C-alpha cells in the first residue's frame with residue numbers, strides 16, 4: 001500500500017441553513033504540491049480553506065490530513081496567511097515571528113526567557129532575513145508596506161514548520177511589481193522547505209504560474225438552472241507537473257470568462 | 265475661498281483659539297463680580313477673585329481647629345481614596361470580564377444579556393439600596409462608583425475584544441496558541457489602550473457618582489464640603505472647590521493619555537515613536 005495522501009477530501013459539503021455553498025468536493029493532495037484554487041467570487045474558495053484549517057466543520061463528508069481525521073480546530077500543523085490582518089499589530093516584526101515558539105515553549109507565560117528566548121530570536125531573525133526583512137526586526141506592522149507585511153506573515157507561519165500552508169489571496173492587495181517579487185519568494189520558499197501549499201487567488205495567471213496544480217471551483221449547474229439551490233464544486237482540476245497534458249485553450253478561455261469578465 | 269470644514273488652525277492658532285473662550289469667560293466674570301461687589305459688598309453669589317483666593321487660602325493652608333486637619337487636603341485625600349478604589353475595582357473587573365466575554369462565546373451567551381441589563385439601570389437609583397445594605401461607610405460610596413462605571417466599561421471592552429479581526433485569532437491558533445495564550449498575548453495587549461481610553465471616558469461619570477454619594481452621606485470629601493458650605497451660600501468656597509475638582513479630572517485624563525502613548529506606541533501611529 002502506498003502512503004496516504006497529505007490531504008484527502010471525500011464527498012464534502014458545506015451548507016448554511018438551506019444555502020448550499022460547497023458540495024461533492026472530493027480531492028487528494030500529495031505532499032509537496034502547490035495547489036492554486038481559482039473561481040468566481042462567492043464560489044466557496046475561502047470556505048474550502050476554512051475547512052482545511054478546521055475553522056469550520058463540513059456538513060457532510062470526510063476530510064483527512066496525513067491519513068488521520070482532521071483536527072476540528074486550527075493547530076500548528078496548518079499554517080495560514082490571509083490577505084489582511086495576518087500579523088499582530090502590537091508586536092514588532094521579530095516578536096511576531098517568535099510568537100509561535102513562545103507559545104510552544106512557554107504554555108503559562110506565553111513568552112520565552114533567557115537562553116531559550118535568545119535561541120528563538122536567532123531562529124526568527126534568520127527566517128526574517130530569508131524573506132528580506134533583516135532591516136525591519138524592530139518595526140511594528142503599521143510601519144511596514146503591504147508587501148513587507150505579507151513577507152512577515154509568511155515568515156511567522158513558516159517558523160512552525162506546518163505540514164500544509166494555506167494562503168487566501170495573499171497577494172491580492174499588492175501592487176503588480178511587489179506581487180511579482182512575492183511570486184519569486186513563495187516559489188523559492190516552497191522548494192527550500194519542501195512545503196505543501198494551497199493558495200486561493202483571483203488571478204488566473206498567478207494560479208498557473210505558481211501552481212503544480214490548479215483547481216477551479218464553480219457551480220457546475222450554473223448554466224442550466226440559474227444556480228439556485230446548488231453549491232460549488234471542483235469543476236476543473238488541471239495537473240501542471242512535468243509530463244501533464246497541456247491545458248486545452250478553449251477550456252481556459254471559458255474559465256477566464258467565468259472568473260472575471262474584465263480580466264479576459 | 266476654502267470650505268469652512270477645510271480651514272485648519274496651526275499649532276499656535278490652536279492654542280490661541282483654545283485659550284480665547286477661557287480668557288473671555290474669566291474676564292467677564294471678573295468684571296461682573298467686581299460690579300456686584302461695588303454695589304453690595306455683602307452679596308455672596310458672585311464672589312470676586314480676591315475673595316475666592318482668600319477663602320481658598322484658608323481651606324488649603326490653615327488647620328481647622330475643630331478637626332486638627334487642613335480641610336482641602338483632607339477632603340481631597342478622602343475623595344481620591346474613594347475614587348481610586350472604585351476605579352481600580354471597575355478597571356480590573358472590566359478588563360477580566362471584558363476579555364472573557366469578548367473571547368469566549370459560551371460566556372457571552374450566558375452573561376452578555378445580564379451585563380447589558382445591569383448597565384441600563386441608573387446607578388443613582390441603586391444608591392439607597394447600597395446605603396441600606398452596606399451602611400453609610402466607605403463601602404457604599406466605592407460600590408456606587410464601581411456599579412456606575414464598570415458595566416459600561418465591560419460592555420465596551422467585550423465589544424472591542426469580540427471585534428478583533430478573526431484572522432488574528434485564527435492565525436494565533438495556527439501558531440499553536442491555547443485559549444489562555446490568545447487571551448494573554450493577542451487580546452490583552454491590544455485591549456490595554458482601549459481600557460485606558462474607556463477609563464478616561466469614565467472619569468467624568470465616576471466624579472459624578474463620588475460627589476453624589478458624598479453629598480448624601482459623608483463627613484469628609486470634596487462633594488461633602490461643597491454641599492456643606494452650600495447652606496451658607498459660600499460661593500467663595502464652592503467655586504475654588506469646583507475648579508480644584510476640574511483640575512484633578514483634567515490632570516488624571518492627561519496622565520492616562522500619556523501612559524497610553526508611552527506604553528502602547530503602536531496604538532498611536534500618528535504620534536510616531
Ligand SMILES: Nc1ncnc2c1ncn2[C@@H]1O[C@H](COP(=O)(O)OP(=O)(O)O)[C@@H](O)[C@H]1O
Nearest residue numbers: 016019021039040041042043044045046047048
Ligand atoms: N458563516 C456563513 N453563513 C452564511 N453564509 C456564508 C457563511 N460564510 C460564507 N458564506 C457564504 O458562502 C459563500 C462562499 O463564500 P466564500 O467561501 O467566502 O467565497 P469565496 O472565497 O470564493 O469568494 C458566499 O456566498 C458567502 O455568502
Ligand SMILES: [Mg+2]
Nearest residue numbers: 045046047168
Ligand atoms: Mg474569499
